[in-house]
Amino acid sequence: MRWIRYSHAGAVAYGILEGDRIVEVAGDPFGGFEKTGETHALAEVKIEVPVIPPTFYCVGLNYTAHIKEAAAKFGTMPDLPTQPDVGYRSNNALIAHEENVVIPAGATKVQYEGELAVVIGRKAKNLSEAEALSCVLGYSIGNDVSERAWQKSDRTLWRAKNTDTFKPMGPWIETDVDLDALETRVRVNGTETSRFATNSMLFGVEAYISAISRYITLYPGDMIWMGTDGTSPDLRAGDEVEVEISGIGVLRNRFVAPAGNE
Amino acid sequence: MRWIRYSHAGAVAYGILEGDRIVEVAGDPFGGFEKTGETHALAEVKIEVPVIPPTFYCVGLNYTAHIKEAAAKFGTMPDLPTQPDVGYRSNNALIAHEENVVIPAGATKVQYEGELAVVIGRKAKNLSEAEALSCVLGYSIGNDVSERAWQKSDRTLWRAKNTDTFKPMGPWIETDVDLDALETRVRVNGTETSRFATNSMLFGVEAYISAISRYITLYPGDMIWMGTDGTSPDLRAGDEVEVEISGIGVLRNRFVAPAGNE
Numbered sequence: 404m405r406w407i408r409y410s411h412a413g414a415v416a417y418g419i420l421e422g423d424r425i426v427e428v429a430g431d432p433f434g435g436f437e438k439t440g441e442t443h444a445l446a447e448v449k450i451e452v453p454v455i456p457p458t459f460y461c462v463g464l465n466y467t468a469h470i471k472e473a474a475a476k477f478g479t480m481p482d483l484p485t486q487p488d489v490g491y492r493s494n495n496a497l498i499a500h501e502e503n504v505v506i507p508a509g510a511t512k513v514q515y516e517g518e519l520a521v522v523i524g525r526k527a528k529n530l531s532e533a534e535a536l537s538c539v540l541g542y543s544i545g546n547d548v549s550e551r552a553w554q555k556s557d558r559t560l561w562r563a564k565n566t567d568t569f570k571p572m573g574p575w576i577e578t579d580v581d582l583d584a585l586e587t588r589v590r591v592n593g594t595e596t597s598r599f600a601t602n603s604m605l606f607g608v609e610a611y612i613s614a615i616s617r618y619i620t621l622y623p624g625d626m627i628w629m630g631t632d633g634t635s636p637d638l639r640a641g642d643e644v645e646v647e648i649s650g651i652g653v654l655r656n657r658f659v660a661p662a663g664n665e
Numbered sequence: 666m667r668w669i670r671y672s673h674a675g676a677v678a679y680g681i682l683e684g685d686r687i688v689e690v691a692g693d694p695f696g697g698f699e700k701t702g703e704t705h706a707l708a709e710v711k712i713e714v715p716v717i718p719p720t721f722y723c724v725g726l727n728y729t730a731h732i733k734e735a736a737a738k739f740g741t742m743p744d745l746p747t748q749p750d751v752g753y754r755s756n757n758a759l760i761a762h763e764e765n766v767v768i769p770a771g772a773t774k775v776q777y778e779g780e781l782a783v784v785i786g787r788k789a790k791n792l793s794e795a796e797a798l799s800c801v802l803g804y805s806i807g808n809d810v811s812e813r814a815w816q817k818s819d820r821t822l823w824r825a826k827n828t829d830t831f832k833p834m835g836p837w838i839e840t841d842v843d844l845d846a847l848e849t850r851v852r853v854n855g856t857e858t859s860r861f862a863t864n865s866m867l868f869g870v871e872a873y874i875s876a877i878s879r880y881i882t883l884y885p886g887d888m889i890w891m892g893t894d895g896t897s898p899d900l901r902a903g904d905e906v907e908v909e910i911s912g913i914g915v916l917r918n919r920f921v922a923p924a925g926n927e
Contacts, residue, residue: 567880
């Protein structure tokens with residue numbers, strides 16, 4: 404089942420996507436819903452960010468190849484995490500499928516990171532790894548856009564990762580997913596530039612949810628982006644990036660220059 | 666003017682605190698409000714966290730003495746920040762004035778950090794330092810409770826800073842503040858353990874708001890905790906910590922052991 408959040412005639416709603424039709428609901432997949440009887444063609448609506456999370460978790464280093472390549476770039480030794488320490492991203496940066504990533508003034512090394520986005524469906528504390536997936540509503544796709552020069556120069560990741568428009572997410576939430584069957588592919592202007600087995604993580608979804616929930620209450624709508632593998636070219640204004648995860652969908656965003664002299 | 670968020674007879678509301686009476690409003694200080702005609706005695710209500718922010722910003726190293734003392738403890742060289750790089754905290758950890766901080770199982774070095782909390786009142790982007798305070802609604806008090814062993818051992822600050830109950834905030838938001846006149850005092854079980862000039866920051870409120878808003882849109886209800894000075898003793902179950910900032914108020918919380926075998 405696919406949950407889509409969209410706007411139509413000035414109102415934002417959740418719906419269930421069946422083929423290319425949206426069955427509108429009142430309410431949402433987190434607090435409860437009922438069908439309104441309205442339907443829309445997918446092509447008639449504007450797709451919105453699937454959820455604005457209470458807390459936006461993101462895993463920084465979770466695939467071996469990405470860690471080794473990042474270390475080589477920064478001139479440091481690769482340091483494989485020994486436990487699942489999660490980080491944070493910020494809602495101001497979220498944009499939807501087909502919205503534009505604005506490359507800010509002064510940015511010199513903007514890159515993509517195609518990621519599996521885990522959406523929490525119910526309140527959870529102290530889950531074991533065996534119980535962990537019971538709190539998951541479904542999965543979406545995130546592009547953890549990053550400015551590598553700022554990532555290296557700044558003390559924290561605030562602008563390197565959270566500049567406005569740097570967190571494309573969507574196009575929807577898929578609830579029926581076989582994690583081991585997923586493959587992530589990224590294309591720039593139609594040419595494939597990354598491909599990896601989505602679930603070949605150092606610490607998987609179950610391990611992260613269990614570890615987080617030992618200290619922290621997870622709430623409906625929280626999400627965890629699970630990190631990326633491989634590398635990205637430096638992106639330029641005009642580039643179109645597609646992150647596809649098999650069985651979920653394709654997240655597509657164009658990178659553009661700022662308007663005026665912003 | 667003091668904005669207080671409270672619950673009374675099962676409902677959460679904002680009110681304006683006048684002496685020890687609360688003048689209830691419909692709405693809130695961010696989106697607009699009007700007085701309902703209801704009033705309550707402060708002693709009759711439960712004080713709630715003053716705001717649940719869309720994004721919870723927090724400055725890590727912003728006072729010279731704190732940076733030097735932290736470096737000495739961790740056996741590293743003090744590294745004074747050269748630009749205002751902001752970090753993040755997480756809403757799951759917020760608790761109100763007079764609620765309990767639960768020291769989790771396995772924690773060995775839990776400490777307080779008394780901080781000025783800046784609450785954003787209106788949407789802002791690209792503010793100069795001269796314009797920065799125009800987007801501020803007011804100021805509150807935060808206790809950035811930290812587990813120092815986890816802060817040292819983990820790759821990120823997630824559980825060291827964001828374990829459930831680790832972010833006491835309150836008791837209210839004061840809109841009329843002279844930043845240079847503020848003094849922060851922290852007491853443990855009634856004995857003063859820290860005192861510093863609140864505004865003697867490496868980078869002040871104006872500098873942070875201006876720097877953040879160059880890349881990031883600030884939204885109504887966002888908040889920025891401004892860091893702390895000095896050091897804290899290791900806290901134990903039963904300790905009561907009061908963070909006072911002159912002209913704002915006193916934030917009081919007891920530290921307790923987890924219930925049962927949690």
